[in-house]
Amino acid sequence: xxxxxxxxxxxxxxxxxxxxxxxxxxxxxxxxxxxxxxxxxxxxxxxxxxxxxxxxxxxxxxxxxxxxxxxxxxxxxxxxxxxxxxxxxxxxxxxxxxxxxxxxxxxxxxxxxxxxxxxxxxxxxxxxxxxxxxxxxxxxxxxxxxxxxxxxxxxxxxxxxxxxxxxxxxxxxxxxxxxxxxxxxxxxxxxxxxxxxxxxxxxxxxxxxxxxxxxxxxxxxxxxxxxxxxxxxxxxxxxxxxxxxxxxxxxxxxxxxxxxxxxxxxxxxxxxxxxxxxxxxxxxxxxxxxxxxxxxxxxxxxxxxxxxxxxxxxxxxxxxxxxxxxxxxxxxxxxxxxxxxxxxx
Amino acid sequence: xxxxxxxxxxxxxxxxxxxxxxxxxxxxxxxxxxxxxxxxxxxxxxxxxxxxxxxxxxxxxxxxxxxxxxxxxxxxxxxxxxxxxxxxxxxxxxxxxxxxxxxxxxxxxxxxxxxxxxxxxxxxxxxxxxxxxxxxxxxxxxxxxxxxxxxxxxxxxxxxxxxxxxxxxxxxxxxxxxxxxxxxxxxxxxxxxxxxxxxxxxxxxxxxxxxxxxxxxxxxxxxxxxxxxxxxxxxxxxxxxxxxxxxxxxxxxxxxxxxxxxxxxxxxxxxxxxxxxxxxxxxxxxxxxxxxxxxxxxxxxxxxxxxxxxxxxxxxxxxxxxxxxxxxxxxxxxxxxxxxxxxxx
Numbered sequence: 001x002x003x004x005x006x007x008x009x010x011x012x013x014x015x016x017x018x019x020x021x022x023x024x025x026x027x028x029x030x031x032x033x034x035x036x037x038x039x040x041x042x043x044x045x046x047x048x049x050x051x052x053x054x055x056x057x058x059x060x061x062x063x064x065x066x067x068x069x070x071x072x073x074x075x076x077x078x079x080x081x082x083x084x085x086x087x088x089x090x091x092x093x094x095x096x097x098x099x100x101x102x103x104x105x106x107x108x109x110x111x112x113x114x115x116x117x118x119x120x121x122x123x124x125x126x127x128x129x130x131x132x133x134x135x136x137x138x139x140x141x142x143x144x145x146x147x148x149x150x151x152x153x154x155x156x157x158x159x160x161x162x163x164x165x166x167x168x169x170x171x172x173x174x175x176x177x178x179x180x181x182x183x184x185x186x187x188x189x190x191x192x193x194x195x196x197x198x199x200x201x202x203x204x205x206x207x208x209x210x211x212x213x214x215x216x217x218x219x220x221x222x223x224x225x226x227x228x229x230x231x232x233x234x235x236x237x238x239x240x241x242x243x244x245x246x247x248x249x250x251x252x253x254x255x256x257x258x259x260x261x262x263x264x265x266x267x268x269x270x271x272x273x274x275x276x277x278x279x280x281x282x283x284x285x286x287x288x289x290x291x292x293x294x295x296x297x298x299x300x301x302x303x304x305x306x307x308x309x310x311x312x313x314x315x316x317x318x319x320x321x322x323x324x325x326x327x328x329x330x331x332x333x334x335x336x337x338x339x340x341x342x343x344x345x
Numbered sequence: 346x347x348x349x350x351x352x353x354x355x356x357x358x359x360x361x362x363x364x365x366x367x368x369x370x371x372x373x374x375x376x377x378x379x380x381x382x383x384x385x386x387x388x389x390x391x392x393x394x395x396x397x398x399x400x401x402x403x404x405x406x407x408x409x410x411x412x413x414x415x416x417x418x419x420x421x422x423x424x425x426x427x428x429x430x431x432x433x434x435x436x437x438x439x440x441x442x443x444x445x446x447x448x449x450x451x452x453x454x455x456x457x458x459x460x461x462x463x464x465x466x467x468x469x470x471x472x473x474x475x476x477x478x479x480x481x482x483x484x485x486x487x488x489x490x491x492x493x494x495x496x497x498x499x500x501x502x503x504x505x506x507x508x509x510x511x512x513x514x515x516x517x518x519x520x521x522x523x524x525x526x527x528x529x530x531x532x533x534x535x536x537x538x539x540x541x542x543x544x545x546x547x548x549x550x551x552x553x554x555x556x557x558x559x560x561x562x563x564x565x566x567x568x569x570x571x572x573x574x575x576x577x578x579x580x581x582x583x584x585x586x587x588x589x590x591x592x593x594x595x596x597x598x599x600x601x602x603x604x605x606x607x608x609x610x611x612x613x614x615x616x617x618x619x620x621x622x623x624x625x626x627x628x629x630x631x632x633x634x635x636x637x638x639x640x641x642x643x644x645x646x647x648x649x650x651x652x653x654x655x656x657x658x659x660x661x662x663x664x665x666x667x668x669x670x671x672x673x674x675x676x677x678x679x680x681x682x683x684x685x686x687x688x689x690x
Contacts, residue, residue, distance in 0.1 A: 021576025021622075022681040026585070045589045046510055047433040047572065048406030050503055053398070061393030062445035062498055066483045088392040100407035100498050104449070138411045140688060146489040153407055153445050153498035158395055165391055227392065231366025240371070244390045277366075336367040343485060 014109045019139025028137060032115055036122040037101075041133035049133035051098060055157040059094035061085055062153040068343040070117070070147050073187045074202030075279075077150055078120030083205045083279055084230065084345060085152040086128060090212040091226045091282065093164040094156030096128050101152055102136040106145030117148060128209050130154075162216050168224035169245040169285045175311035176284040176294055178211060178304045179204075180257040181234055185276035185344050186265045192341070195268070201261060206280035211301040215284060218297035222290035228282040230345055232336060235274040237283055238311070238321045239335040248317035251333060252324045255310045274323075275336050277344040285313065359454045364484025373482060377460055381467040382446075386478035394478035396443060400502040404439035406430055407498040413688040415462070415492050418532045419547030420624075422495055423465035428550045428624055429575065429690060430497040431473060435557040436571045436627065438509040439501030441473050446497055447481040451490030462493060473554050475499075507561050513569040514590040514630045520656035521629040521639055523556060523649045524549075525602040526579055530621035530689050531610045537686070540613070546606060551625035556646040560629060563642035567635035573627040575690055577681060580619040582628055583656070583666045584680040593662035596678060597669045600655045619668075620681050622689040630658065 017024045034042060041049040063085050070077040086096040101121060105114065125132060183204040190201055208228060216223055225245075227237045234256065242249045251274075258266075258273045266273045280303060286294050291309060298304030323333040362369045379387060386394040408429050415422040431441040446466060450459065470477060528549040535546055553573060561568055570590075572582045579601065587594045596619075603611075603618045611618045625648060631639050636654060643649030668678040 016687040020681070020687060021581055023679075025576075026588075026680065044510055044512065045585065047436040048404045048439070048499075048501075050402060050404045050437055050439070050510075052402055054401065056399065057395060057397055059393045059395045060443060060445060060498075060500060061479050062447045062496065063481050064447040064449050064483050064496060066449060066485050068489075091392040092395055094393070094395070098405060100405060102407045102409040102496050102498075104409050104411060104494055134406050136408045138409050138688075140411050140491060140494075143488060144413075144491040146485060149449055149485075149494070151407065151409060151447050151496035151498070153405075153447075153496070154393075155405060155500070156393075165389055165395075167389065231370075236366055240390065243371075334368075335371065336365070342361040342365060343483075 011111055014105050014107060014111060014114060014139055016107050016139050016141065019105065019137055025137065032118055033135060036118045037132040039131050041131065051133065057158040059089050059092035059156045059158055061088035062151065063088060064149060064151045065345055066149050066343050067188065067345050068146060069191060072191055072203060073200065075205040076117055076120050077148060078117035079124040080205050080279060080345060081150040081152040082121055082124035082130065083207055085154040086130060087208045087228045089154045089156035090209040091228055092158060093162035093216055094158045095213065096130050096154055096156045096209060098133045098155040099125065099130050099152055100134045101132045103138065104145055104149040105137065105139045106147055107139055107142045109147055128207050159216055161220065164223055164226050166225050166241050166244045169241055169247055169313055170224065171247055171313050171315040172288055173224055173285045173313040174288055174291045174309055175313065176286060176298065177256060177308055177310045178282050178298055179306045180259045181229065181278050181281055182258060182262050182266060182273035182276035184279040186262050188344050189269060189341055190265065201265060204278055204280035206303055208280065208282055211298055211304045214297040214300060215294055219286055219290045219294045222287040223284060223294065224287065225285040226282055229278045231277055233275040233277055234283065235333050236335055242321050243319045246318045248314035249311060249321045250314055250324065251311040251321060253326050255308050257306050257308055274333065279345065356456055359450050359452060359456060359459060359484055361452050361484050361486065364450065364482055370482060377463055378480060381463045382477040384476050386476065396478065402503040404434050404437035404501045404503055406433035407496065408433060409494060409496045410690060411494050411688050412533065412690050413491060414536060417536055417548060418545065420550040421462055421465050422493060423462035424469040425550050425624060425690060426495040426497040427466055427469035427475065428552055430499040431475060432553045432573045434499045434501035435554040436573055437501065437503060438507035438561055439503045440558065441475050441499055441501045441554060443478045443500040444470065444475050444497055445479045446477045448483065449490055449494040450482065450484045451492055452484055452487045454492055473552050504561055506565065509568055509571050511570050511586050511589045514586055514592055514658055515569065516592055516658050516660040517633055518569055518630045518658040519633055519636045519654055521631060521643065522601060522653055522655045523627050523643055524651045525604045526574065526623050526626055527603060527607050527611060527618035527621035529624040531607050533689050534614060534686055535610065546610060549623055549625035551648055553625065553627055556643060556649045559642045559645060560639055564631055564635045564639045567632040568629060568639065569632065570630040571627055574623045576622050578620040578622055579628065580678050581680055586630065587666050588664045591663045593659035594656060594666045595659055595669065596656040596666060598671045600653050602651050602653055619678065624690065
């Protein structure tokens with residue numbers, strides 16, 4: 001080709017033309033995206049990815065990420081977008097396989113930040129061998145977005161014989177929690193509100209599949225449902241399950257692990273940790289006879305080392321979650337109207 | 346449940362709490378989304394959809410839609426998000442099967458507009474029996490978005506024996522165009538710029554699969570590549586193919602159909618229709634012996650009635666597109682830096 005090309009770094013910030021489908025879009029793809037996600041699907045430069053599968057039961061999930069700020073302690077919107085979607089697949093009992101990656105960028109985003117986020121997506125894919133197979137980039141005018149939003153949609157393969165779904169939850173099931181809660185939400189809020197705490201709070205954003213695959217291999221059919229406690233925290237998950245499965249739930253507040261510094265930060269911010277978002281913690285609903293083996297399977301992995309039995313499913317009070325409080329009382333743990341603060345993920 | 350519920354119409358506009366993962370998010374789902382997309386996958390209220398497939402070759406594609414305005418002549422962001430993603434699957438030779446649907450809503454979006462867009466998504470899915478199987482809703486503060494953005498990611502099944510991909514394009518291939526161009530871009534620009542033309546210009550946004558399936562059944566392996574001419578128009582598609590397949594392309598301007606009113610509007614706006622976006626037109630790269638049968642297959646469908654032979658692939662000038670102009674001359678048709686105006690899709 002005859003044209004003279006200046007490197008993309010000549011542009012310090014993303015411009016509207018980077019999203020216009022012309023030569024600047026091509027260069028964003030060829031200079032930043034393709035080198036990060038080097039695989040034959042993307043190299044085709046097709047409108048989509050074509051893949052062969054011998055698997056008969058697939059899972060599909062989608063999530064848009066609008067977290068503010070997009071860089072935060074313990075991660076950024078890129079790693080979060082990978083973990084969040086891969087974890088939703090894991091909650092379906094599915095090993096994450098393929099990911100689509102779609103950006104909505106606000107004009108003016110520093111190219112350096114974009115490159116950093118793309119690298120973060122790449123690095124977050126590696127531990128579970130996820131492949132980014134197709135993507136899209138749009139740019140909106142200044143003031144019509146907020147730096148960067150990401151959508152990731154994931155395809156996974158459900159482990160043979162596994163069936164985890166809210167409707168399988170039944171009275172008598174025990175509820176296991178994989179570890180201490182509220183770390184992601186507090187990490188985001190601390191930087192957003194400019195608070196500094198005695199210790200460094202970082203997001204717990206991480207892949208749950210390595211823990212979940214162990215749980216499923218051990219617990220098998222005794223594992224009825226899995227749910228990661230993201231937006232709305234543990235309280236929202238148990239409420240959703242109580243409603244969709246038509247069961248009651250009793251939760252033991254004393255058994256829910258919360259790190260001291262996180263609890264302190266929650267007190268300062270006036271937040272109940274049960275409602276604060278996590279990005280690397282999940283609840284497992286298992287039949288009573290599988291409690292010990294499932295807890296052991298969780299604890300074998302660093303992310304599940306502090307796993308505990310936190311509650312029980314009941315026939316009484318369908319749709320309602322009751323909390324046995326730290327002080328020995330009991331109260332209804334309701335669904336909040338929303339997150340304590342928006343844009344946590 | 347004991348709580349007292351006011352209908353969602355009590356809220357005239359979407360609030361941040363609708364995206365918080367709490368009770369208002371649940372109601373957005375149960376009162377607007379679930380009734381629109383009534384299928385067993387969504388009814389599970391799981392973190393993702395689990396589906397069985399006997400198909401071995403699947404296609405996956407993603408697109409975020411940021412079109413402004415989000416309601417426009419001939420459609421809205423909802424129908425566009427369905428057509429755009431389904432058409433990208435069609436361009437992979439795949440019948441669209443499953444769709445994920447993710448919203449990023451700006452606080453203040455009228456609930457009435459949201460409902461209208463959701464209905465439009467539903468209606469656009471029906472003609473090709475697409476199923477919305479999983480979704481996500483986020484809300485951002487006023488001034489951090491622009492009404493509504495949508496991501497749709499699609500899964501389709503590639504027709505047996507079909508392999509369409511840019512790398513299969515070879516010298517000697519003929520280039521067919523399915524119909525008159527530039528209608529989507531001009532329809533959007535006309536409302537955005539407050540222009541009124543003599544006739545009503547509407548977007549050509551539509552499903553291409555019904556035309557494409559006929560083309561593939563007729564042309565079979567002689568159909569080498571398909572590409573819909575969206576962002577950047579026909580000029581961008583032929584440039585991308587020329588580069589990725591390492592071939593030259595000659596395009597006959599006189600053979601490219603443009604409606605008179607669209608051409609007039611392009612002249613007023615100072616735009617070359619070859620660079621203006623379409624949402625219901627595609628190019629097919631076919632071997633020379635398949636030209637007539639493919640054109641016939643296109644013309645059997647209303648969307649392809651005006652299909653024409655517009656160009657040829659050459660060995661000479663790899664990576665370069667030359668245009669035989671209306672006036673008998675010849676010039677290089679380059680990739681534009683971007684769309685003439687941003688946020689066309």
